Amino acid sequence: MKIEVIAFGIAKDILNSNQVTLEMEEQSSVADVRQALVDLYPAFQGLASLQLAVNADYVSDDYLIKENDEVVLIPPVSGG
Amino acid sequence: MLNKEELIRYNRQIILPDFGIEGQEKLKSSSVLVIGAGGLGIPNLSYLAAAGVGRIGLVEFDEISLSNLQRQVMYKTNQAGESKGKSAVKMIQELNPNVSVDYFETRLDAENALEVIGDFDLVVDGSDNLPTRYLVNDACVLLGKPLVYAAVFRYEGQVSVFNAQRKDGSRGPNYRDLFPTPPPPEMVPSCNEGGVFGALTGIIGAMQANEAIKLLAGLGIRLDGRLFLFDSQYFTARFLNIKSNSENPVSGDHPTITELIDYEAFCGLSEVENEADDITVQELHQMIKSGNAPFILDVREPYEYAISNLNGLNIPLSNLENEIGQLSQNEITVIHCKSGQRSLKALEFLKKEGFSKIKNLKGGILAWQKEIDHSIEIY
Numbered sequence: 001m002k003i004e005v006i007a008f009g010i011a012k013d014i015l016n017s018n019q020v021t022l023e024m025e026e027q028s029s030v031a032d033v034r035q036a037l038v039d040l041y042p043a044f045q046g047l048a049s050l051q052l053a054v055n056a057d058y059v060s061d062d063y064l065i066k067e068n069d070e071v072v073l074i075p076p077v078s079g080g
Numbered sequence: 081m082l083n084k085e086e087l088i089r090y091n092r093q094i095i096l097p098d099f100g101i102e103g104q105e106k107l108k109s110s111s112v113l114v115i116g117a118g119g120l121g122i123p124n125l126s127y128l129a130a131a132g133v134g135r136i137g138l139v140e141f142d143e144i145s146l147s148n149l150q151r152q153v154m155y156k157t158n159q160a161g162e163s164k165g166k167s168a169v170k171m172i173q174e175l176n177p178n179v180s181v182d183y184f185e186t187r188l189d190a191e192n193a194l195e196v197i198g199d200f201d202l203v204v205d206g207s208d209n210l211p212t213r214y215l216v217n218d219a220c221v222l223l224g225k226p227l228v229y230a231a232v233f234r235y236e237g238q239v240s241v242f243n244a245q246r247k248d249g250s251r252g253p254n255y256r257d258l259f260p261t262p263p264p265p266e267m268v269p270s271c272n273e274g275g276v277f278g279a280l281t282g283i284i285g286a287m288q289a290n291e292a293i294k295l296l297a298g299l300g301i302r303l304d305g306r307l308f309l310f311d312s313q314y315f316t317a318r319f320l321n322i323k324s325n326s327e328n329p330v331s332g333d334h335p336t337i338t339e340l341i342d343y344e345a346f347c348g349l350s351e352v353e354n355e356a357d358d359i360t361v362q363e364l365h366q367m368i369k370s371g372n373a374p375f376i377l378d379v380r381e382p383y384e385y386a387i388s389n390l391n392g393l394n395i396p397l398s399n400l401e402n403e404i405g406q407l408s409q410n411e412i413t414v415i416h417c418k419s420g421q422r423s424l425k426a427l428e429f430l431k432k433e434g435f436s437k438i439k440n441l442k443g444g445i446l447a448w449q450k451e452i453d454h455s456i457e458i459y
Contacts, residue, residue, distance in 0.1 A: 006318075008309060009233050010267050010274075018314065049261040057321045058258070072320065074309065076259045077233035078213060079271035080120040080206040080281075 001026055001067040003033070011050075011073040014043045024065065030054065031061040033071050047075055081105050086178060090132050103297035104132060108178075110296040111135035113200035115188060115216055117168040118142075119151040119271070119281030120206030120230050120288060126154065127289035128204075129172040129179045133296065136172060137182040137200055140165035147459045151278035188212060190340035193219040204228045204292050206285065210268050211343035217242060217255035218340055221330045226295055229255060230288040233269070235277045235313035237284030240322070241291055243331070244304040252304040253322040254331055262347045266421070273421065280312045357427055359414055359439035361447045374412040374439075379426045384418065388457040390448060397422045400429060409435050416441035416448075418459075 003022050007015045022036055030052050037044045051058050053072040054065060065071065082104060087094065090104050112133050114124050117140040128136055142164050144155045154171055155164070169183050184196055188207070197203055197219045205216045205227060213231070220227040220243050227242040242254040262268070287308070294300040309318045330337040344350055367374055376392030378385055385394040395403045397417070407413065413435070417423040420443050427440045441447070449456040 008236055008311065010269065018311070046264050046267045049263060051258070051260065053320045056319060058323060072318070074238070074307070074320070075263060076210060076213070076268055077231045077236065077238060078208060078210045078268050079232045079274070079276050080116050080118050080208040080230070 001028075003065055003068065004070045005033070005037070006070055006072045008073060009075040009077050011044075011047060011075050014041050014047065015073075022071075028065055029061060030059055030063045030065060030071070033065060034061070037073075047073070050075055082108065086132065089176075089178075093131065098299045099297060103299060106297050107132050107293065108134045110202070111137065111200045112202050112204060112292055112296070113137040113139065113197055114204045114206060115139045115212070116206040116208060117152075117164045118148070118206060118208060119232060119276060119278075120285040121204075122152050122154045122168070123282050123285030124204050124206055124289045124292070125168055125172055126175065127286060128292060129176045131289075131293050132176065132178060133293070134178075135180045135182065135200075137184065137196070138165055138168055138172075139184045139186065139188050139196060140168065141185055141187050145458065151276060151281045153278075153282070188215060190215060190343065193340060194223060197225060198223050200225065202226050202228065202292055202295055204288055206230065206288070208270060210262055210265075211347045211349060213255060214262070214346060215340065215343045218330050218337060221251070221254050222339070224251070227254070228288050228292045228295070230284050232271070232276050232281055232284050234274055235280060235311060237280055237287075237310045237312070239284060239287050239291070239303060239308040239310075240306065241295065241303045244295065244302055246304070251324075251331065253324045254328070256328050256330055257325045258307060258322050260325065260328070265348050266425070268347075272419065277312055280310075283312070284310065357424075357438070357440050358442045360442050361451045364414055364441060364448075365452050374414045375408070377407065377413055377415045377426070378417070379415060379422050380417045380445075384459070387459050388445065388449075390416065390445065392416065397426050400426055404430075404433060407435070409437070412437045412439075414439050414441050417444050419444040419446050 001024055003024055005020050005022055007018050012018050054069050093099050094104050112128055114121050144159045144162050144164050146160050165183050165185050169181050172181050193215055203220055203225055226244045229242050230239045244252040291303050305322055307320045307322055326333045376390055378392035378394045379397040381396050415423040415426050423440045427438055430438050449458050
C-alpha cells in the first residue's frame with residue numbers, strides 16, 4: 001500500500017522534499033514506517049526518537065497504518 | 081477599576097463580544113513572563129502591552145545586532161550593540177504606560193527559573209535554543225503555569241498551549257508529550273545556522289500573543305492539546321492532536337523529574353566530552369602572539385568569510401572532502417566556524433581521515449570577537 005510522508009523542518013532536508021510516497025506492506029505499523037525511513041534515508045537515524053503523527057494525531061509506535069495515510073514528521077525546532 | 085483613559089484606549093476590544101469590561105479587567109490584573117525579546121518576543125511584547133496586560137516580565141540578556149533587524153522590527157539601525165532588554169522595556173513603557181514591567185537581565189537557567197517564572201500567571205516562550213525550551217516547560221509544569229509555546233525555523237512555525245488548566249482541574253499536554261527525547265544537536269539547527277523568514281516570526285509571535293491574551297481574558301477555544309504548524313513557503317497549515325503521555329517524566333503517572341535538571345547535558349550540548357579536541361580563543365591568541373601561529377582552517381561559507389575572518393584558509397564544510405588535499409597532517413591546524421558546531425563536524429571528519437594535530441576553536445569566531453577582538457564584524 002502507498003502512504004504519504006509529510007516532512008517539516010530538518011526532516012525536509014533528510015527526505016530532500018517536503019513530501020514523499022512510500023510503498024509499505026499491509027498491516028505495517030508506525031514503527032515499520034520509522035524503520036523504512038531509516039533504511040531509505042540513513043540520516044533519518046538522527047531523528048529516530050521522533051514521535052510520528054498519522055493524519056491529524058500523534059500515535060504510538062504500534063499503531064497500524066492504512067492505505068493513503070499521511071505520516072507527518074515534525075522535528076523540534078528551537079528558533080525564536 | 082478602569083479609568084477613563086483606559087476605557088478609551090481599550091475601546092475596540094472592550095466592545096468585542098465575549099471580551100467586555102470584564103475581559104479588560106482580567107487582563108489588567110494579570111501578569112505574563114516573556115522569555116526573549118527576539119523575533120517571537122517582540123510581537124508578543126507589543127501586543128501584550130498594547131492590549132493592557134497589567135504586568136509584563138521580560139527575560140533577555142542579549143545585545144541588538146545588525147543581523148537581528150531583518151525580523152526584530154522594533155529595534156532601529158542605530159541601536160546595534162545596545163541592550164535588547166532595555167530597549168524593549170522602553171518600547172513597552174512608551175506604548176502603554178499602564179503596564180508595569182519587570183526586566184530580568186539574565187539568562188534563564190535551572191538556578192533562577194522557578195523563582196522568575198513563579199511570580200507570573202502565564203509564560204510565553206520566545207527563546208532560541210532547545211535546552212531553554214525544556215527548562216521553561218519543566219519549570220511551568222512544576223509550578224502549574226500555562227505556557228504559550230512557539231518556535232520557528234526557516235519558513236516554518238509551530239504554536240501550542242502547554243500545561244493549560246482544564247475545567248476538571250487537570251492539565252493539558254506539555255512539550256515533553258510532543259518531544260519526549262531531544263534529537264542530537266545537529267538535528268536542531270538554530271536560526272543562526274538555518275535562517276528564518278522575517279515576516280514568519282511576526283505571524284507566529286502574534287499568534288502566540290493572541291493565545292496568551294485569550295487565556296488571560298478567559299475567552300475562546302485554546303490551542304490546548306493541539307500543535308499548530310504553519311509552512312509559509314508552501315502556505316500550508318496543519319493541526320495535530322497531542323495526547324498526555326502517562327510516561328512523561330515531569331507530568332506522567334510516575335514523574336522522575338521533580339526538580340530542574342542540567343538541560344545542556346540533557347540536550348547533548350555539554351562541552352565536557354570533547355574538551356581534549358578543543359582550543360579556546362585565549363589559547364589560540366597566545367599561540368599567535370608568541371609566534372607559534374597554527375594553520376587556521378575556516379569551514380564557514382565564503383559569504384561569511386567575506387564579512388570577517390581570522391586569515392585562515394576558507395574551505396566550507398560541505399567541500400572539505402573534495403579539498404582535503406590542501407591540508408597537511410603534519411601541521412598543527414585549528415579549525416573554526418561561526419560558533420563551533422560546523423568546525424566540530426569538520427574535526428570529526430578529519431580525524432577519521434587520519435589527522436591528529438587538529439583542534440576545534442571553541443565558540444568559533446563569535447567567541448574571538450567577544451573575548452579577543454571586538455572590532456571584528458559579527459552577524
